Amino acid sequence: MGWRFLEPGTILWQEEMMKVKHIDHIGVAVKGIEAAGKFYTDILGLKIAEVENVADQKVNVAFIPITDSEVELLESTDPDGPVAKYIHARGEGVQHVAFRVENIEEALAELKEKGVRLIDQEPRNGAGGARIAFIHPKETNGVLVELCERDS
C-alpha cells in the first residue's frame, strides 16, 4: 500500500474496517483548570463550555470546543489518579488523543482480532456522555490513543 494524495471528498476509511471519523479531542493534563484555561480563553479567545467531574477517572474535565473537536483540560482530583501520576512522571502536557469512531464495540473487536493491546477491553463511560476505551501506548509509538463514540 503506497502513499497517495486523496481527491476531495474521498472516504478515508477502508471498507470493512473501523470508521475513524475525526479527532474528537486532545486531552491535556494540567495542574489546575482555572490557571491553564486562561491561555485558551484570554489569549486564544475560546470558551470553556463546561467543567465536569469524572469520578471514575479522578479528574475534572474542562471542555473547550474548536469546531468538531475539543481541547479537554484534565485536572486531577486525587494524588493517586492517572492524571496526577502522569504529571508527576512527565509534567503537564498532551496526555492523550481521542479518535471519534462510529461504533466502539466494533472498533474494539477489530483491534482485538488484529492483536492490538488494549488498556480497556470493554468501553467505559467518559466525560461528556462519551463511551471510551484506551489503546495501549506501546502500540502507538508512545501516544495514548482513546477511541470515543458519541451520540451527537
Ligand code: ZN
Ligand atoms: Zn479523552
